Amino acid sequence: MPPPSDIVKVAIEWPGANAQLIEIDQKKPLSSIIREVCDGWSLSGSEQFALRYADGPQLYITEQSRSEIKNGTILRLAISPARAARQLLDRIQSHGIDARLEALKELAKLSADPTFATEFINMEGIGTLARLVESGTHFGEMLAFTLTAFLELMDHGIVSWDLISLSFIKQIAGYVNQPMVDVSILQRSLAILESMVLNSHSLYHRVAQEITIGQLIGHLSNQEIQTYAIALINALFLKAPEDRRQEEHTNPLDQQLTEMASTLAQKHLRSIILNHVIRGNRPIKAEMAHQLYVLQVLTFNLLEERMMTKMDPSDQAQRDIIFELRRIAFDGENDPSGTEKRKAMYTKDYKMLGFTNHVNPAMDFTQTPPGMLALDNMLYLAKLHQDTYIRIVLENSSREDKHECPFGRCAIELTRMLCEILQVGELPNEGCNDYHPMFFTHDRAWEEFFCVCIQLLNKTWKEMRATAEDFNKVMQVVREQITRALAMKPSSLDQLKGKLRGLSYSEILRLRQSERMSQDDFQSPPIIELRERIQPEILELIKQQRLNRLCEGSCFRKLGNRRRQEKFWFCRLSLNHKVLHYGDLDESPQGEVPFELLTDKIPVSDIKSVVTGKDCPHMKEKSALKQNKEVLELAFSILYDPDENLNFVAPNKYEYCIWTDGLCALLGREMGSDLTRSDLDTLISMEMKLRLLDLENITIPEAPPPVPKEPSTYNFTYNYG
Numbered sequence: 251m252p253p254p255s256d257i258v259k260v261a262i263e264w265p266g267a268n269a270q271l272i273e274i275d276q277k278k279p280l281s282s283i284i285r286e287v288c289d290g291w292s293l294s295g296s297e298q299f300a301l302r303y304a305d306g307p308q309l310y311i312t313e314q315s316r317s318e319i320k321n322g323t324i325l326r327l328a329i330s331p332a333r334a335a336r337q338l339l340d341r342i343q344s345h346g347i348d349a350r351l352e353a354l355k356e357l358a359k360l361s362a363d364p365t366f367a368t369e370f371i372n373m374e375g376i377g378t379l380a381r382l383v384e385s386g387t388h389f390g391e392m393l394a395f396t397l398t399a400f401l402e403l404m405d406h407g408i409v410s411w412d413l414i415s416l417s418f419i420k421q422i423a424g425y426v427n428q429p430m431v432d433v434s435i436l437q438r439s440l441a442i443l444e445s446m447v448l449n450s451h452s453l454y455h456r457v458a459q460e461i462t463i464g465q466l467i468g469h470l471s472n473q474e475i476q477t478y479a480i481a482l483i484n485a486l487f488l489k490a491p492e493d494r495r496q497e498e499h500t501n502p503l504d505q506q507l508t509e510m511a512s513t514l515a516q517k518h519l520r521s522i523i524l525n526h527v528i529r530g531n532r533p534i535k536a537e538m539a540h541q542l543y544v545l546q547v548l549t550f551n552l553l554e555e556r557m558m559t560k561m562d563p564s565d566q567a568q569r570d571i572i573f574e575l576r577r578i579a580f581d582g583e584n585d586p587s588g589t590e591k592r593k594a595m596y597t598k599d600y601k602m603l604g605f606t607n608h609v610n611p612a613m614d615f616t617q618t619p620p621g622m623l624a625l626d627n628m629l630y631l632a633k634l635h636q637d638t639y640i641r642i643v644l645e646n647s648s649r650e651d652k653h654e655c656p657f658g659r660c661a662i663e664l665t666r667m668l669c670e671i672l673q674v675g676e677l678p679n680e681g682c683n684d685y686h687p688m689f690f691t692h693d694r695a696w697e698e699f700f701c702v703c704i705q706l707l708n709k710t711w712k713e714m715r716a717t718a719e720d721f722n723k724v725m726q727v728v729r730e731q732i733t734r735a736l737a738m739k740p741s742s743l744d745q746l747k748g749k750l751r752g753l754s755y756s757e758i759l760r761l762r763q764s765e766r767m768s769q770d771d772f773q774s775p776p777i778i779e780l781r782e783r784i785q786p787e788i789l790e791l792i793k794q795q796r797l798n799r800l801c802e803g804s805c806f807r808k809l810g811n812r813r814r815q816e817k818f819w820f821c822r823l824s825l826n827h828k829v830l831h832y833g834d835l836d837e838s839p840q841g842e843v844p845f846e847l848l849t850d851k852i853p854v855s856d857i858k859s860v861v862t863g864k865d866c867p868h869m870k871e872k873s874a875l876k877q878n879k880e881v882l883e884l885a886f887s888i889l890y891d892p893d894e895n896l897n898f899v900a901p902n903k904y905e906y907c908i909w910t911d912g913l914c915a916l917l918g919r920e921m922g923s924d925l926t927r928s929d930l931d932t933l934i935s936m937e938m939k940l941r942l943l944d945l946e947n948i949t950i951p952e953a954p955p956p957v958p959k960e961p962s963t964y965n966f967t968y969n970y971g
Contacts, residue, residue, distance in 0.1 A: 258319050263304055264327045267291050280313050287327055300330040305849045306834045310365040317894070320850055334360065335370040339378060347392075354395035361402035371408050376400065384417050390432060397422075397438035404445065411450040419446070419453065423460035426469075433474045440469075440478035447485040454489045461486075463519065470522045473532055480523070480541040487548045488678075517693045524690045536807075536838075536901070539683035546685045547678045553696060554675040556623040561615035568622070571629055572600075572611050578632045579603060579643040602647030604656030614658060619674075620665035628661045630697040631704060638701070642708050655711040656718070657704075663721075664707055667729055668700060671736070679880035681807075681899065687741045698743055703732060706750050713755040727758055734761075781934055788933045792926060796912035801825055804909065805838055809868065809881070809899050820848060821898075827916060828854050830888070832896065856890040860913045868897040886910050 258274045270290050274283055285296040301311040304324040310331050341353035360366045379400045382388055388396055404411065425431050425439040443461065446453040469479040527538065561568050576599050597608045605611035615625050632639040646654040689695040707728050716724045735749040803822025820843045821832040833848035863869065866887040884900040886909065900906035907925035914921050
């Protein structure tokens with residue numbers, strides 16, 4: 251008799267018959283099990299049948315996937331994938347419109363199944379669908395189902411996108427360019443074009459010839475397809491050759507998207523996104539936030555070339571920019587006639603401008619990053635904010651107390667810092683939604699951001715009464731001011747200025763002192779002893795909070811799916827802490843998901859361990875990819891008997907800490923996340939403040955302080971990451 255781990259108890263349904271309750275021996279061939287099930291209903295030709303899940307995506311069960319069957323699962327006897335593929339292929343080519351529509355509807359659903367997709371593709375099914383689209387005879391629902399099935403089948407990666415014909419591309423592009431097309435058709439057409447661009451270099455060029463910025467911008471006012479349109483813009487922008495990204499054109503709305511970095515085109519695109527997306531009347535969902543983040547990253551990456559370009563000290567055109575900075579600052583004073591006198595005066599002026607190399611300031615721009623980007627920023631400030639530029643330079647050049655702020659050196663280091671903060675030159679991270687609305691409010695957002703920050707630097711320098719020796723300390727404070735302000739997500743540059751005004755040097759010191767309180771305060775032996783007595787009850791409180799959050803459950807996005815489809819699954823812990831329930835969802839839930847809707851479960855007693863990051867089974871093949879760096883930091887997996895795993899990618903760092911801590915608490919292991927350490931310090935400090943009214947005169951009681959009767963009265967919330 252096989253061990254219990256090889257036996258799975260399931261129910262199997264068949265239309266018009268009573269369900270069979272059977273025990274599946276996982277060591278027995280699947281074909282033998284199907285034959286026994288067919289015999290139970292007196293069905294002949296068992297090779298024409300297969301088993302599928304009755305709930306959720308209703309995937310076919312294969313020898314490779316059968317290990318995922320759990321006790322209590324409801325299965326359904328169905329016709330085999332090969333037979334289903336042949337029947338549907340015949341029906342979608344039939345003359346009856348109603349029969350063809352029903353067949354395409356069923357095909358759109360089944361195409362997500364990799365087993366069925368393989369059979370259908372082997373029968374040249376994709377070519378049949380492509381011909382149906384190219385014929386131009388399908389409209390409305392019939393066309394929408396056709397495009398859905400085509401996209402699902404191609405997403406399995408069985409067939410190369412390079413095989414797609416030019417006529418098919420033109421037909422799909424035609425749907426995008428037509429003024430009156432059904433929303434569902436537009437969504438699928440845009441998604442197909444995006445997949446073409448991302449998966450084929452040759453198709454990128456073909457798509458870019460068919461779609462213009464103006465045509466896509468026209469779709470941004472439609473809230474149902476905004477995300478798809480921006481995703482296609484991002485894909486084309488991401489795959490554009492470097493030399494084509496930077497080109498300028500006089501009529502940007504008619505240009506191909508290979509030149510979408512045109513200044514005028516960006517202005518119009520930015521304005522539409524700001525007014526119809528960011529300031530629209532609907533909340534921004536996670537996928538839209540991700541696409542805005544990607545667009546922000548790709549836009550800032552246009553600065554990479556200048557950031558990595560060294561100044562050529564022998565290039566007269568580049569040297570003229572430095573001369574222009576000097577001329578604007580010192581009001582075009584008449585140059586002395588003698589060469590030596592002119593050279594001496596220039597050296598003095600360059601020193602007052604704050605360059606490190608007074609004789610040849612061009613040498614200050616030979617390090618990358620920030621390279622020529624720093625000089626670009628300085629020239630923008632001098633020309634567009636001339637009064638501010640002159641005030642900063644003259645204010646510091648006239649000081650004789652060694653407290654002058656070196657404008658040139660500061661501008662160069664600040665540019666390098668801003669490039670690091672905004673990750674200029676880095677690829678977008680999958681799963682990141684960290685976009686900043688204020689960068690969509692101005693046509694020259696980068697330069698304006700620099701102008702705001704250089705004024706902050708000058709102000710902080712004065713507040714710190716800094717000298718040249720304090721340069722690095724000042725830059726550290728300025729970095730903290732900027733990152734704290736950005737974390738508040740100001741919606742405009744004016745709001746950013748307001749946030750920065752509230753983060754003066756004295757306020758930064760106060761915040762630092764407050765945040766260090768739990769680490770630096772209470773260091774006397776009696777206080778340390780009291781802290782050690784308090785810690786266990788606080789840890790227990792945190793443990794209960796984590797477990798309560800697991801009981802409430804969380805929604806996770808399925809990794810590897812096209813993002814706009816927003817495929818989700820939900821997981822929560824049973825109230826008795828004995829079972830983890832999980833299951834697929836059609837959309838992100840609003841509130842708690844009942845246990846009845848979560849069809850799969852894992853007994854906690856079966857869990858062997860919890861692994862994170864690169865140790866996760868679903869991350870081992872992805873961890874080397876640069877764009878998956880953030881996903882790697884949010885990944886964790888549950889390993890359970892017998893040799894199974896449940897893989898997660900948390901939506902954010904907070905949920906990652908909650909779940910990894912909660913699972914460790916569930917298994918009786920130490921909670922070690924940054925969030926737990928932060929909560930522990932915060933709550934211990936709060937409790938000690940309540941108990942210690944006078945720190946200098948405290949005495950330690952003979953016995954440990956009593957445990958609070960209602961520890962749940964600690965109601966703490968988080969703002970993590």
